[in-house]
Amino acid sequence: MTEIKERVATPEPPPELPALGLVGWLRWTWRQLTSMKTALVLLFLLALGAVPGSLIPQTGVDPIGVADFLEANPKLGPFYDKLGLFDVYKSAWFSAIYLLLFISLIGCVVPRLGVYLKAVRARPPQPPRNLHKLAAYETYDADSADGVLEAATRELKRRRYRVEQYDGAVAAERGYLREAGNLLFHFSLILALLGVAWGSLFGYRGTVLVVEGNGFSNSVAQYDDFTSGQAFTGDDDLPPFSLTVQNFAVKFQESGPQRGAAREFNAALTYQESPDGPEKSYDLRVNHPLKLDGSSVYLLGHGYAPKVTVKDGDGKVAFSGPAPFLPQDGNFSSFGVIKAPDARPLALGFEGFFLPTAVIDERGPRSVFPDDLDPALAMTAYYGRPQKETGKPESVYQLDKTKLTQFENGDDKLRFQLQPGDSFTLPDKAGSITFDGYSAWVKIQISHTPGTDVALGGIMLAILGLMGSLFVHPRRTWVRVRTQDGRTVVEIAGLDRGADRGVAGELRTLAKTLTSTTQEKP
Amino acid sequence: MSPETYAQVSNLLIPTATVIYAIAMVSHAMEWALGRTAVAVKSEVQDQVLVASDGTPAAGGTTDGVESPAVENAGRTARMDAASRIGLLLTWLGFVLHLGGVVTRGLAAERVPWGNMYEFSITASLAVAIVYLVFVQRYKLQWLGLGVTLVVAAVLGLASLALYTPAGPLVPALHSYWLVIHVAAAAISGGAFTVGGLVSVLYLVKARAERKVLAGGAMSASLRRLPSAEAMDGTAYKVLAFAFPLWTFGVLVAGPIWAEYAWGRYWGWDPKEVWSLVTWVVYAAYLHARATAGWRGRRAAIIAIVGWFVFIFNFVGVNLLVSGLHSYAGV
């Protein structure tokens, strides 16, 4: 233990700090930063700093949660926002902690590399004068000094010691790998962090919702939402593939306690790696991403897209096709809207639920099973004056009701339900809507994170180093032969670095081996 | 056998194991109670014990958990030894039933038995029992019997009463080899964190008593039966040194690989991931504190206990309080 303490107790800076000047002050700061105590404090800060991000909703993980929080806490919310508490892992203060730790780590282990390289070539040191004062000690009287040290050397080498001859003694040491493991651990940690940093700088991730039968080609504009690292430049960095979702199948548990839980998803894709490449096919499943030129395509979720045809007051088709509805619960009661802004004389809009297994009772319309056993649409309708195209992007999942009026049915709002194939005619000859059928949609994520191999390799090496650092126990052993009052005395002594690991036991066997090989009679 | 039969067998084995562990606990409790009276009678042994337990072993050889014979035998009676041995034997019996319960649960669900909190509880407590039984001879952990049986019986009882979910298959995102590796590593290291935490708690108690003795006070009889504080400190370190690389592998290798397959990103600051990292950092700090700052003993023990709480919170608190991708089916 003493050795470690010595190493840690790097020379303290002189107390008269103000007189140090800029260079001295910088050196002092550097020493503080790269001291083990600081690393310890930074480690604790990192742990502490990571906590709020798990308790407060985060923009990257749960944007809706953040919006709700801001609404519910009008005073606290903006304050949290200023502190970066809604995006902890990208906030300045969190970055500061891990950057300091990173610097501290480098500053701590790089200088030690030199020290270690010297230590790894070092020879086991001279035996101390008083061997009997060591933690473990054995001694016996030998017939003669002949051959004892040779036998000891042989035996110690067999036990994987590094052995050095001294006058009348041998010195042995083993466990050099502990320090090597420790350095490997810390350097690999740096490697892993570099891998992670690379990925977050150059990577990208986007999601897109594709209805069965439709396609997607890889460009930023086609994504529903897209995030990328600072070093990502745009479409040039995206591999030029395209894909089509031919078919989507899902199986649900039909009975038992987990009735309704999805058991198997499968999206049958066809894809081309480049616009003029051959068409291939792939079954996209959860846990089975499609790898394309460094990017990976994942299946994240699914839902229903009812197909409807909307005719306007003039009898013309104002909308036709599938509209993705978003599941609101485990049974896929799905909410969505259908927009027909080009309907004339009145623009039309619809809002409501698609229910794969519909039940409509006093609790309102809802689905009781996620599979399409008895599908229905439960809708309401809006009308408004035709608007000019503004070109402003609009959510496809929400109606902008500021310029729309809900149709009425007597004193009540207009509500209607449709089975597949049904039509409904709106009041005042405003138009009609037909529920033609439905298909599935899938939510696909496409992402590319470079550097994962580096990060993974780094962590694996780190674990390897860690095992060396934790499970290799350095031990020193000395054997000395001397003559005392005409007797030949063999002394064996040893020392474990750190906690005792049973050095005494090893010395006992060593002494036994020596007596049995070098003594003539027991 | 059909899945239903397996499920019934499991539902029979787990409560039985709970009861056996509870009886083992009673046996260990008796061992402690007997220790109290035994030492009170044998006052002449007392001096011997006080010398040996002041933390400065003459031979310097007690850090391995190997007590000097004087302490080992001090104040022990045949009845206490019997109680201790019966406790360990019952723990083995409970463990065998427990193992059977976990295996049949897996067979019933036709997958690994950790798809929800009930299953993770019975598996994690099995891991505690495994770690204890593996190390009990090697590090002479018999004195930990009361703590271990208490924790395992309590977790199992709680799981049966409050968390029980009938067996059923997993949702698709949970199918993967890496899930098996990830959770197995997490459970075993969790078991070791628990054992290390228990040892550290007892360390604090014992170290305090030893300080009192140095100040001229007396040590209560049952505490005297514990190994020296220094030996306990060493034991906690060894168990946690075993757990740390495994945890590193479980949460920083296997977990991210699984997340990459399942969700398309290897790390997403999901609450569960955050708390796994916090656990990792706390134990890294523990190793650092011991290795370099020379914080053995009290301060190291406190860090070990904090790490244990963080681990428990990650499992219980995060599942119940915070929602995230890791929320299990049917919690």
Ligand code: HEM
């Ligand atoms: C990213 C955070 C870090 C982690 C997870 C980490 C982890 C570890 C571990 C597990 C050990 C082994 C302890 C043992 O031998 O029992 C260790 C030892 C050590 N660490 Fe770190 N470390 C980190 C950062 C640092 C930093 C920033 C420094 C420098 C200031 C540092 C300096 C050391 C030193 C000097 C040892 C030597 C212990 C010995 O020789 O026994 N570490 N570290």
